[in-house]
Amino acid sequence: MQALVVVLIMLGMMAAGNLLLSAIRLRPKLSWGGDLVIAFLVGSGVTTLIGFWVSLAAASAGLVVSLIASAAALLVAICILARRLIRRFVWPHRIPLSTVVATPLVLVALFDVGLLVAVVLRGDPGWDGLFVWGIKARYFAAIGGVPASFFTDLSREWSHLDYPFLIPMAEAMAYRVLGGPTEQVDMLITAGFVVGLVVLFHELIRNAAGPVLAVVFTLLLVTVPAFWTNATRAYADLPLALFLLGGGGLVASWFARGRLTDLILGGAILAFGMWVKRDGIMVWAAAATAVMVWTMTSSIRLHRITWRPLVGYLVPAIAVVPWWATVAGYHLADPSYAPIGIPWLVHHADRMPILLHVLADQLLLASSWGFVWVLVAAAVVLRPPIRSAPRAFMLWAVVVHLLSLTMIYTFSTWDPYMNHVNSSIDRLVFQVLPLGLVILTTAIGVDPSAALPAARRPGHEGLRTSARADSLAGLLRSLLSG
Amino acid sequence: MQTSVNQIDFLRTRLSAVTATRTITPVTTSDTEFVRRHVPSGEPIIYVTADKGIPDLFSYYQMSYALAPRNAVWWAVPAPAGKVADWWQDATGGTTAIRRLASDDHARYVVFAGTEIPADLHPSAVWTMQARFAVVEL
Numbered sequence: 001m002q003a004l005v006v007v008l009i010m011l012g013m014m015a016a017g018n019l020l021l022s023a024i025r026l027r028p029k030l031s032w033g034g035d036l037v038i039a040f041l042v043g044s045g046v047t048t049l050i051g052f053w054v055s056l057a058a059a060s061a062g063l064v065v066s067l068i069a070s071a072a073a074l075l076v077a078i079c080i081l082a083r084r085l086i087r088r089f090v091w092p093h094r095i096p097l098s099t100v101v102a103t104p105l106v107l108v109a110l111f112d113v114g115l116l117v118a119v120v121l122r123g124d125p126g127w128d129g130l131f132v133w134g135i136k137a138r139y140f141a142a143i144g145g146v147p148a149s150f151f152t153d154l155s156r157e158w159s160h161l162d163y164p165f166l167i168p169m170a171e172a173m174a175y176r177v178l179g180g181p182t183e184q185v186d187m188l189i190t191a192g193f194v195v196g197l198v199v200l201f202h203e204l205i206r207n208a209a210g211p212v213l214a215v216v217f218t219l220l221l222v223t224v225p226a227f228w229t230n231a232t233r234a235y236a237d238l239p240l241a242l243f244l245l246g247g248g249g250l251v252a253s254w255f256a257r258g259r260l261t262d263l264i265l266g267g268a269i270l271a272f273g274m275w276v277k278r279d280g281i282m283v284w285a286a287a288a289t290a291v292m293v294w295t296m297t298s299s300i301r302l303h304r305i306t307w308r309p310l311v312g313y314l315v316p317a318i319a320v321v322p323w324w325a326t327v328a329g330y331h332l333a334d335p336s337y338a339p340i341g342i343p344w345l346v347h348h349a350d351r352m353p354i355l356l357h358v359l360a361d362q363l364l365l366a367s368s369w370g371f372v373w374v375l376v377a378a379a380v381v382l383r384p385p386i387r388s389a390p391r392a393f394m395l396w397a398v399v400v401h402l403l404s405l406t407m408i409y410t411f412s413t414w415d416p417y418m419n420h421v422n423s424s425i426d427r428l429v430f431q432v433l434p435l436g437l438v439i440l441t442t443a444i445g446v447d448p449s450a451a452l453p454a455a456r457r458p459g460h461e462g463l464r465t466s467a468r469a470d471s472l473a474g475l476l477r478s479l480l481s482g
Numbered sequence: 483m484q485t486s487v488n489q490i491d492f493l494r495t496r497l498s499a500v501t502a503t504r505t506i507t508p509v510t511t512s513d514t515e516f517v518r519r520h521v522p523s524g525e526p527i528i529y530v531t532a533d534k535g536i537p538d539l540f541s542y543y544q545m546s547y548a549l550a551p552r553n554a555v556w557w558a559v560p561a562p563a564g565k566v567a568d569w570w571q572d573a574t575g576g577t578t579a580i581r582r583l584a585s586d587d588h589a590r591y592v593v594f595a596g597t598e599i600p601a602d603l604h605p606s607a608v609w610t611m612q613a614r615f616a617v618v619e620l
Contacts, residue, residue: 131543139551147551155526155554155587156546158569335566413566 005177006188009170010040012070015077017043026261028250034203037196038265041246043073045272048169049319055145056322062145063176066169113195116222120191123232125183133236134186135159136168141175151330162332164323166275167236186234193239194231198222200242201434204249205441217441226368226430236277237427243273244283245434248397251287251313252390252438255294260312263291268316275320279431286400288313290393336420337411348410351417355406358418362425363402369433376436379443394439401432513541513615514548517593520607520617526554526589528580532597534559534570541595542569556587576600584620592618 017039021027028038047066055062125134136159139150146169151161167189174185201221206214221227230238250266253259270287273280295310338344363373376398385391405428414420521527529545531538538559546555558573558580573579577600580592592603596613599605605616 130547135547135550138547142551149551153551153554155556156550158543159546415565 002174002178002182002184003188006174006185006192008074009067009070009173009177010044010189010192011077012067012074013043013047013170014040015043016047016070016073017041017045019073019076020046021265026265028253028262028265030207030253031203033199034207037200037203037242038246038250038269040192040196041243041269041272042265043070044166044170045268045275045319047173048166049272049275049323051169051173052146052165053322055147056326058145059147060144063140063169063173064144067173067177070173113198116194116198117191119228120194120231121184121187123187123190123234125186126233126235128236129186129234130183131158132160132163133167133234134171134181134183136163136165137171137175137186138181140165140168140172141181144176151326151332157335160334161330162278162327162334163236164275164278164320166272167234167239183234190231190234190238193242197238197242197245197434200246200249201437204245204438208438209441209444213441213444217437220372221434221437224368224370224372224433226426226433229368230427230430235427237430240273240277240280241431241434243269243276243280244397244401244431245438247271247273248283248287248394248435249438251290251397252393254309255290255389255393260308263309264312264316267313268319271317271320274317275323277431279428282401282404283397283432283435284317286397287393289400290396294389336413337408338413340411344411351410352406355409355421358421358425359402359406359429362429365426368426369429372433372437372440376440379440383443385439385443388442391439391442394435394442398432398436398439402429405429511544511548512609512611513595513613514545516607516609516615517545517617518549518552521553521591521593523552525591526556526587528558528584528587528589528592529555530558530573530580530592530594530597531570532560534561534568538595539569545593545595554587554589556583556589558583577602581620590620592620594618 014036018036021039021042028035030038047069050069051062051066054065135156136150140146143150146165153161170189171186174189175181178185198218198221202214202218205217209217230241247266247268247270250262250269252266254263254266266287270280270284274284291310291313295306298306333339363369380395385395405425409417409421409425412420517527527545527549529542531541542555542557549555557570559570560572560574560576560579561570562572562574563570571583573583580600580603584590584592594605594614594616596615599616599618603618603620606619607617609615
C-alpha cells in the first residue's frame with residue numbers, strides 16, 4: 001500500500017511536469033526516458049512549490065492542493081495514454097521484428113531497475129534523513145502544509161528550519177494520504193530519485209556518446225561506492241545530484257544546439273535544485289555566470305544586446321523567491337556559518353590551502369570514489385574542452401561547485417572546523433559526480449557537441465529516429481510523448 | 483546538519499546493525515510513546531539528560547522527531563553550552579536551573595531521561611525499560 005501510494009504520487013508529479021512542459025512547449029526532446037525524468041524533476045518542483053505557496057495563505061491546505069494537482073495530472077495522463085493504447089491495439093499496425101527482439105532486453109532492464117530499488121529499500125533514512133528532512137515532513141503532514149509556527153519553533157532549530165522543502169513536502173504528501181508518517185516512505189521516495197538518476201544519466205550519455213558508452217558509464221556510476229552510500233539513505237544529496245545533472249545537461253545542450261527552450265528548462269531545474277538543497281545555488285550561479293558571459297560576448301560580436309537567453313535562464317528562479325523571502329523574513333540563519341564578509345575571510349584565510357588539500361584527498365579517496373575523479377581529471381587534461389562550449393560549461397559548473405566547498409568551509413563556525421568538513425564533504429562532492437562523469441564521457445565519445453539527440457541535428461534526420469521508432473522503446477516513446 | 487565525526491561514527495555503527503536486520507530505524511519507541519501519553523498536546527517539554535554524548539543527543543533528537551509538531555522539546559543538560567553545535571541548554575544547578583529553563587521556554591512539563599530526578603520534584607509518571615524515564619509537571 002505504501003509503495004503504491006508513493007509510486008502514484010511520483011507518477012502524478014511526473015504527469016504534472018509532462019503536461020506543463022507540453023502546454024508551454026518546453027519539452028526537452030532528449031529521449032522518451034530522459035524526457036520523463038525531466039518531467040518528473042519539473043513536476044516534483046512545481047507541485048511542492050504550489051503546496052508551499054498555498055501554505056503561505058492557508059497552512060493546512062498546502063498538501064491537499066499538491067495532491068490534487070498530482071492526481072489530476074495523473075488522471076489526464078492516464079486518459080491520454082489509454083486513448084493512444086486503444087488506437088494502437090484496436091487498429092494494430094504491423095509489429096516490427098526489432099520490437100520483438102527488443103522486448104526481452106527491456107524486460108532485463110526493468111528487472112535490473114527492480115533490483116536497484118530492492119537494494120535502496122534495504123537502506124535506512126539515516127541521521128539527516130530523519131532529523132533534517134523527515135522531521136519537516138512529519139510537521140507538514142500533521143498540519144497539512146507549512147505553518148508559520150514551523151519557522152518560529154526554535155526548539156527544533158538544530159533541524160535546520162532554513163532548509164528547503166521539496167523532499168519534506170513530497171514525503172508529507174505520502175504521509176498525508178497514508179494517514180500518518182512512516183519512514184519506509186522516505187526510502188521509497190529515495191528509490192524514485194535513484195531510478196531517475198540512473199535513467200537520465202544513461203539517456204544523456206546515449207545521446208552524447210552512443211548506446212555502448214551509455215551502458216559502460218552507467219555501470220561505472222553504479223560501481224562507485226559513494227553512489228550506494230547516497231542511494232541507501234534518505235538524504236537530499238542524491239536528489240540534488242539528479243537536479244544538477246538534468247539542469248546542467250540541459251544548459252550544456254543549449255550551448256550545443258542553441259535551443260532557448262533547453263536553457264529555460266535547464267534554468268528551471270537548477271532553480272528547483274535550490275528548492276531541494278541550498279547547495280544547489282553553486283551550480284545555478286555558475287550557469288548564470290556562464291550564460292552572462294555568453295550574453296556579453298555575443299552582444300559584442302553581434303553589435304546588439306542578446307538578452308533573451310539570460311532572461312530566459314533567470315526567470316524560472318523567481319519560483320523559489322517566496323521561500324527565500326520567507327526564510328529571510330523570519331531571520332533564520334544557519335549558525336554553522338558566519339555571515340559572509342571580508343573581515344572573516346581575511347581572518348580565516350589560512351584555512352583555504354588546508355581545505356584545498358582536504359578536497360584533493362577526498363577526490364582521491366578510492367574507498368568512496370574508486371578512480372572516477374582521477375579519470376575525469378585525466379580526461380580534462382588529455383582532451384581539454386577548448387573548442388567545446390558544452391564541455392567547457394560542464395567543467396566550469398563542476399569546478400565552481402567543488403572549489404566553492406573550500407570557500408563554504410572557510411566560513412564554518414565549528415570549532416574545530418575540520419569536524420564540520422569531515423562530516424559532510426563527501427556528500428557535497430557527490431552532488432556533482434554524475435555531471436563530472438558526463439564530462440569524462442564526452443571526452444571519450446565522438447563529438448562533444450553531440451550532447452543532443454542526433455535526430456534533431458541537421459543532416460542526421462531519419463537514421464536514429466527510425467531505428468528508435470522500430471524498437472519497443474520507440475513504441476513507448478510514441479505512446480508517452482505523442 | 484551539525485554532526486561531528488564521532489556522531490557520524492556512532493550513526494554508522496548504529497545503522498550497520500539496523501541494515502543487517504533490514505529494518506528502518508524505529509523512531510517511535512516506547513520512550514516516545516510514554517511521553518506522548520503523559521504530556522498533553524501543545525505543551526512544551528524540557529528534556530533532561532545526564533550527559534551530552536551521542537546517545538543522549540540521539541535520544542533527544544528522537545524524542546523531538548517523534549513529537550513534532552505536537553510538542554516543542556527543549557534539551558537540557560547539566561553542562562555549559564558554548565559551541566555552535568551545542569544544542570542543549572545548561573541545567574547546572576538542579577531544580578533551580580530547571581525551573582528557570584522551564585520558565586524561559588514556557589514549559590510546564592519536564593522529562594528526565596535516564597537521569598536522577600531532584601528530590602524536590604515529584605514525577606507524575608515513571609517508566610523504566612533500558613533507562614528510567616520520568617515526567618514531572620511543574
